[in-house]
Amino acid sequence: MKEIEIIEAFKDKFETSPELNIKAPGRINLIGEHTDYNMGFVLPAAVNKAIYFSLSSRSDNQVNLYAVDLNEYHSFRINTLEKSDKSWANFLIGVMNELVSGGAHITHGFNLAFGGDVPLGAGMSSSAAVESGMGYAMNELFDLNLDRLALAKVAQMAEHNFAGVRCGIMDMYASLFGKENKLIKLDCRALTHEYLDFEFENVAIVLFNTGVKHNLADTEYNKRREECEAGVAVLQSHYSGIESLRDVSLAQLETHKNEISGTVYKRCHFVISETDRMHRASEALKNADLAAFGEIMYETHDGLQNEYEVSCKELDFLVDITRENKAISGSRMMGGGFGGCTINLINKEAVAESIESISQAYFSEFGRLPESYEVEITDGCSEMAILEKDKL
Numbered sequence: 465m466k467e468i469e470i471i472e473a474f475k476d477k478f479e480t481s482p483e484l485n486i487k488a489p490g491r492i493n494l495i496g497e498h499t500d501y502n503m504g505f506v507l508p509a510a511v512n513k514a515i516y517f518s519l520s521s522r523s524d525n526q527v528n529l530y531a532v533d534l535n536e537y538h539s540f541r542i543n544t545l546e547k548s549d550k551s552w553a554n555f556l557i558g559v560m561n562e563l564v565s566g567g568a569h570i571t572h573g574f575n576l577a578f579g580g581d582v583p584l585g586a587g588m589s590s591s592a593a594v595e596s597g598m599g600y601a602m603n604e605l606f607d608l609n610l611d612r613l614a615l616a617k618v619a620q621m622a623e624h625n626f627a628g629v630r631c632g633i634m635d636m637y638a639s640l641f642g643k644e645n646k647l648i649k650l651d652c653r654a655l656t657h658e659y660l661d662f663e664f665e666n667v668a669i670v671l672f673n674t675g676v677k678h679n680l681a682d683t684e685y686n687k688r689r690e691e692c693e694a695g696v697a698v699l700q701s702h703y704s705g706i707e708s709l710r711d712v713s714l715a716q717l718e719t720h721k722n723e724i725s726g727t728v729y730k731r732c733h734f735v736i737s738e739t740d741r742m743h744r745a746s747e748a749l750k751n752a753d754l755a756a757f758g759e760i761m762y763e764t765h766d767g768l769q770n771e772y773e774v775s776c777k778e779l780d781f782l783v784d785i786t787r788e789n790k791a792i793s794g795s796r797m798m799g800g801g802f803g804g805c806t807i808n809l810i811n812k813e814a815v816a817e818s819i820e821s822i823s824q825a826y827f828s829e830f831g832r833l834p835e836s837y838e839v840e841i842t843d844g845c846s847e848m849a850i851l852e853k854d855k856l
């Protein structure tokens with residue numbers, strides 16, 4: 465088990481036992497893509513792929529960070545929270561920096577080892593899991609008394625300020641508020657949520673990883689956000705009460721189509737339609753209407769491909785080959801885009817054969833097999849009970 469590997473690595477590296485072990489899950493998102501930073505709704509869930517942290521306090525001011533999966537190490541003093549040339553370390557230092565700027569007292573140094581099985585750059589929010597888990601760990605180690613929402617905001621700001629991605633709050637929120645077998649219907653403006661049951665009996669959630677690593681920081685994600693803001697600015701000059709694309713109707717967008725560029729129009733059209741899809745999909749979920757839900761997932765993919773333009777040929781291929789597969793009700797690319805995974809709703813009895821046929825088709829087209837993961841919906845960040853020593 466991965467968490468045991470991290471604990472063992474911690475012991476080897478620091479020659480002591482951890483006093484705190486934290487699990488921070490990655491996430492899936494059923495529907496509602498690129499709507500979080502437009503203050504809309506999303507439907508994510510935490511899953512059974514996670515980043516694990518083991519920590520112990522030190523009596524001095526030294527912070528020692530050990531990235532087990534990379535076998536890399538970084539140290540500094542608690543009063544010098546500076547960006548590192550190691551990008552993985554910046555996710556952790558960024559969280560400490562946000563906490564300290566918010567008034568938290570990091571009173572002494574610590575040793576930390578971390579690693580996990582959330583695939584990197586796969587749209588499952590490995591970086592948000594690292595940031596959320598780090599915030600959760602600091603909260604425990606230094607008795608900061610921050611609630612989960614405050615930790616989600618800290619993690620989001622770390623991503624903005626230290627990783628340079630102006631992400632929404634969905635990923636961190638899901639990692640922190642996840643609940644076993646529940647989807648999180650999150651209102652990204654109110655920052656409140658309702659838990660929905662995954663009503664589709666006999667359906668497995670399966671991800672196919674294209675193996676194409678996205679790099680959201682690579683400007684495209686931030687560019688999409690700016691394009692949405694450009695659309696909002698034009699509409700604000702005509703209507704009062706518009707704060708974000710959530711407040712804009714398709715009719716308003718059409719009326720002012722000629723005042724915005726074709727690109728900005730497409731981006732805004734996608735986001736406004738996606739908010740509508742999100743609501744239709746949650747109704748379909750509540751009614752256990754799998755066919756309707758799946759259809760909406762395909763609509764979302766088409767919008768991400770053609771209007772938001774964040775898909776890639778590998779993702780499109782993986783979605784397209786499911787369209788004729790009777791065992792698959794819905795499929796779409798998931799997360800920020802430009803690579804990563806598709807999310808698929810597959811009849812449980814047909815999971816093995818669907819994985820086999822899709823993998824073979826992908827191999828024939830691209831010369832490599834996609835990874836696939838059947839995921840379970842789990843609780844969010846938590847402290848793990850210290851495992852009995854004799855089991856380690």
Ligand code: GLA
Nearest residue numbers: 497498631632633634799800
């Ligand atoms: C990334 C971001 C999220 C969200 C998704 C797209 O995962 O981190 O905030 O915007 O892309 O829905």
